Amino acid sequence: EYDFDYLHIILWKKAEEVIRQGKYKELNGIKVISLETAINEGILYFTPEPKSPHGADIAPRGDYIAVAGKLEPVATVYSADKIWEAIEKKDYEGRDVYGVPILRFDTVKVAQVELGLGPLHTEFDDKGYAYTSLFIDNKIAKWTLGPPYFEGDEAWKVVDKVDIHYNIGHLAAPESNSPSPKGKYVVALNKWSIDRFPILGPLKPQNFQVIDISGEKMKVLIDYPIGIGEPHYAKIIDINKIKALEVYPVGTDPITFNKHPHAINKGEERIERTTIDGKPATIVYATLIRSTITPDIIRVKQGDIVRIYATNVETTPDATHGFSICEYNINASLEPGETATIEFVADKPGVYAFYCSEFCSPLHLEMAGWLIVEPT
Amino acid sequence: EYDFDYLHIILWKKAEEVIRQGKYKELNGIKVISLETAINEGILYFTPEPKSPHGADIAPRGDYIAVAGKLEPVATVYSADKIWEAIEKKDYEGRDVYGVPILRFDTVKVAQVELGLGPLHTEFDDKGYAYTSLFIDNKIAKWTLGPPYFEGDEAWKVVDKVDIHYNIGHLAAPESNSPSPKGKYVVALNKWSIDRFPILGPLKPQNFQVIDISGEKMKVLIDYPIGIGEPHYAKIIDINKIKALEVYPVGTDPITFNKHPHAINKGEERIERTTIDGKPATIVYATLIRSTITPDIIRVKQGDIVRIYATNVETTPDATHGFSICEYNINASLEPGETATIEFVADKPGVYAFYCSEFCSPLHLEMAGWLIVEPT
Numbered sequence: 001e002y003d004f005d006y007l008h009i010i011l012w013k014k015a016e017e018v019i020r021q022g023k024y025k026e027l028n029g030i031k032v033i034s035l036e037t038a039i040n041e042g043i044l045y046f047t048p049e050p051k052s053p054h055g056a057d058i059a060p061r062g063d064y065i066a067v068a069g070k071l072e073p074v075a076t077v078y079s080a081d082k083i084w085e086a087i088e089k090k091d092y093e094g095r096d097v098y099g100v101p102i103l104r105f106d107t108v109k110v111a112q113v114e115l116g117l118g119p120l121h122t123e124f125d126d127k128g129y130a131y132t133s134l135f136i137d138n139k140i141a142k143w144t145l146g147p148p149y150f151e152g153d154e155a156w157k158v159v160d161k162v163d164i165h166y167n168i169g170h171l172a173a174p175e176s177n178s179p180s181p182k183g184k185y186v187v188a189l190n191k192w193s194i195d196r197f198p199i200l201g202p203l204k205p206q207n208f209q210v211i212d213i214s215g216e217k218m219k220v221l222i223d224y225p226i227g228i229g230e231p232h233y234a235k236i237i238d239i240n241k242i243k244a245l246e247v248y249p250v251g252t253d254p255i256t257f258n259k260h261p262h263a264i265n266k267g268e269e270r271i272e273r274t275t276i277d278g279k280p281a282t283i284v285y286a287t288l289i290r291s292t293i294t295p296d297i298i299r300v301k302q303g304d305i306v307r308i309y310a311t312n313v314e315t316t317p318d319a320t321h322g323f324s325i326c327e328y329n330i331n332a333s334l335e336p337g338e339t340a341t342i343e344f345v346a347d348k349p350g351v352y353a354f355y356c357s358e359f360c361s362p363l364h365l366e367m368a369g370w371l372i373v374e375p376t
Numbered sequence: 377e378y379d380f381d382y383l384h385i386i387l388w389k390k391a392e393e394v395i396r397q398g399k400y401k402e403l404n405g406i407k408v409i410s411l412e413t414a415i416n417e418g419i420l421y422f423t424p425e426p427k428s429p430h431g432a433d434i435a436p437r438g439d440y441i442a443v444a445g446k447l448e449p450v451a452t453v454y455s456a457d458k459i460w461e462a463i464e465k466k467d468y469e470g471r472d473v474y475g476v477p478i479l480r481f482d483t484v485k486v487a488q489v490e491l492g493l494g495p496l497h498t499e500f501d502d503k504g505y506a507y508t509s510l511f512i513d514n515k516i517a518k519w520t521l522g523p524p525y526f527e528g529d530e531a532w533k534v535v536d537k538v539d540i541h542y543n544i545g546h547l548a549a550p551e552s553n554s555p556s557p558k559g560k561y562v563v564a565l566n567k568w569s570i571d572r573f574p575i576l577g578p579l580k581p582q583n584f585q586v587i588d589i590s591g592e593k594m595k596v597l598i599d600y601p602i603g604i605g606e607p608h609y610a611k612i613i614d615i616n617k618i619k620a621l622e623v624y625p626v627g628t629d630p631i632t633f634n635k636h637p638h639a640i641n642k643g644e645e646r647i648e649r650t651t652i653d654g655k656p657a658t659i660v661y662a663t664l665i666r667s668t669i670t671p672d673i674i675r676v677k678q679g680d681i682v683r684i685y686a687t688n689v690e691t692t693p694d695a696t697h698g699f700s701i702c703e704y705n706i707n708a709s710l711e712p713g714e715t716a717t718i719e720f721v722a723d724k725p726g727v728y729a730f731y732c733s734e735f736c737s738p739l740h741l742e743m744a745g746w747l748i749v750e751p752t
Contacts, residue, residue: 194693246577318569359545359606
């Protein structure tokens with residue numbers, strides 16, 4: 001219907017202020033600013049952009065926004081200053097059907113840089129260069145930003161391209177899109193890896209390629225195929241900024257990051273026969289620590305709902321335990337300190353081994369017990 | 377009860393002959409030679425070995441067998457020639473309670489090599505060296521075999537050790553335990569990786585370490601953490617010996633490696649309302665190919681068993697498709713040519729998207745359809 005889409009400009013500090021003033025509705029526990037309020041309070045603006053954009057990536061100083069979409073061979077660059085200016089002057093080309101003000105494309109756009117076929121996402125280094133993935137060309141294009149990074153003829157120019165294997169999507173440079181990009185490397189996050197590795201069967205890995213961007217020419221350093229997942233999107237953050245837990249405080253539910261309501265300490269293990277929603281049930285409060293699962297005998301009646309609150313009471317880093325019952329298709333992985341809930345219906349009578357399924361010590365094989373399902 | 381275990385010596389060529397003569401019982405479709413027959417026909421022999429052995433690893437020429445167990449700091453080496461000789465001479469120290477002949481330890485053993493604490497598994501290179509993982513010492517020990525590899529004082533000696541991080545189990549050298557070991561590298565397959573990587577959370581990766589064994593001193597070259605699984609056991613085989621399929625013939629069931637009985641070709645898609653075990657059911661014969669799932673509308677009644685025979689009719693390498701229905705916890709991954717069966721009970725009424733969950737082309741997001749569950 002239209003030959004362009006809209007870049008959405010959201011003034012989030014103003015949105016914060018509007019929330020503080022109570023001008024929101026609560027939907028499913030979330031504070032929501034209505035479109036009408038967003039328009040009236042000057043939170044939301046549009047400006048045209050080429051159709052079907054992928055990335056809208058902000059340069060390190062917050063001065064430029066690079067937008068690229070696979071249908072046009074260019075990156076369209078907007079100036080943050082000019083956007084602010086247009087908003088202040090209310091310099092609109094009109095409004096969309098809902099009343100959102102539309103800033104003039106020619107006023108806020110500062111450049112369109114021809115990059116190649118299928119530009120998607122842009123990352124930035126510490127020297128004023130931008131790096132855009134070219135999905136159809138299977139390349140990364142390196143190009144210059146405008147002032148203050150590069151002036152005059154040096155600005156908005158492609159300076160290098162490097163071949164990437166079929167088929168790049170996102171890419172990641174260290175702390176790109178932050179005020180302190182680190183440069184040095186960019187990682188291509190590639191989907192297929194056809195023709196890249198020896199043939200080992202029909203399932204091929206997804207693959208990362210690490211590219212050295214420290215010199216004039218980009219250089220692919222290494223391929224890093226990965227065992228799981230599709231690398232859709234990733235950010236590289238300085239390890240010193242990550243303050244990760246090495247073990248959970250004992251009894252943590254990793255989903256809520258709070259104490260699990262049914263976590264127990266060593267010595268508090270027990271089995272309770274009860275009902276859940278009126279149905280017969282056995283609830284087990286269990287602990288795991290090298291090299292025992294307690295209780296090591298769980299006796300239930302056939303048909304019981306069996307709910308096991310399992311706490312890995314280890315405080316040693318890396319002391320992950322598993323809890324498996326093969327015949328009931330149960331396999332939980334419990335990191336040190338974690339409490340997890342395991343639930344199933346004991347519909348098959350018999351005696352079933354449960355055991356730790358993560359190697360944990362030389363006595364790992366001894367870390368086991370028995371589920372006894374008495375026939376009814 | 378005993379202070380030793382038994383190394384089991386099985387003459388498999390003789391076992392083959394006994395099977396050919398029909399001297400077996402069939403149990404669950406498998407031909408089984410009874411212990412009595414194995415004893416009478418001279419297929420099975422024992423010889424003592426230190427308790428709780430892990431590896432019983434055969435040197436490349438088939439001349440030596442190295443046995444190690446974590447309770448003693450030695451590798452015990454047996455001579456294949458001496459075992460053959462003792463069997464021919466019927467030189468037994470006695471028989472076990474079931475009547476299995478026991479060869480004399482001192483007759484068939486040629487060396488015990490002191491390696492360090494917790495020796496587990498042994499691999500071999502192309503120059504007469506053996507490499508044993510030391511589970512408690514966290515090292516690999518490199519040691520010399522006897523004649524014809526090394527003679528006199530040079531034989532059965534530890535020549536180097538290298539530190540491995542906590543905690544090595546198996547190890548793998550290229551084509552070790554084959555007549556043509558390649559040498560050059562050994563890979564340590566390590567369980568925990570505590571203190572090895574920056575702290576990114578309570579779950580740490582398992583880790584491979586690649587060791588250069590081409591020089592006099594072993595040298596750790598690289599760490600290779602892996603995203604999934606515990607690397608319990610692995611063999612390294614020359615890629616030229618692997619004749620892998622790159623795509624399946626369309627309609628293959630990868631479990632049986634045969635044609636799936638419900639595989640279809642493009643154009644044969646259909647939906648059949650029927651019963652399964654007397655229960656109402658909908659059976660769907662579906663195809664997946666860039667960028668459509670056919671049929672793209674599946675209409676069922678609430679409570680139906682829904683069984684989908686899905687065939688990825690792609691013949692292009694790497695053209696893997698997924699089939700996901702989030703709300704029914706369904707996610708299948710179908711490699712090119714694969715047919716898989718997806719089954720669930722449509723107990724929740726409503727309209728649910730199904731879609732490809734493996735990035736497959738620029739039109740990947742369009743590869744979707746609707747499951748309509750009509751309330752009863």
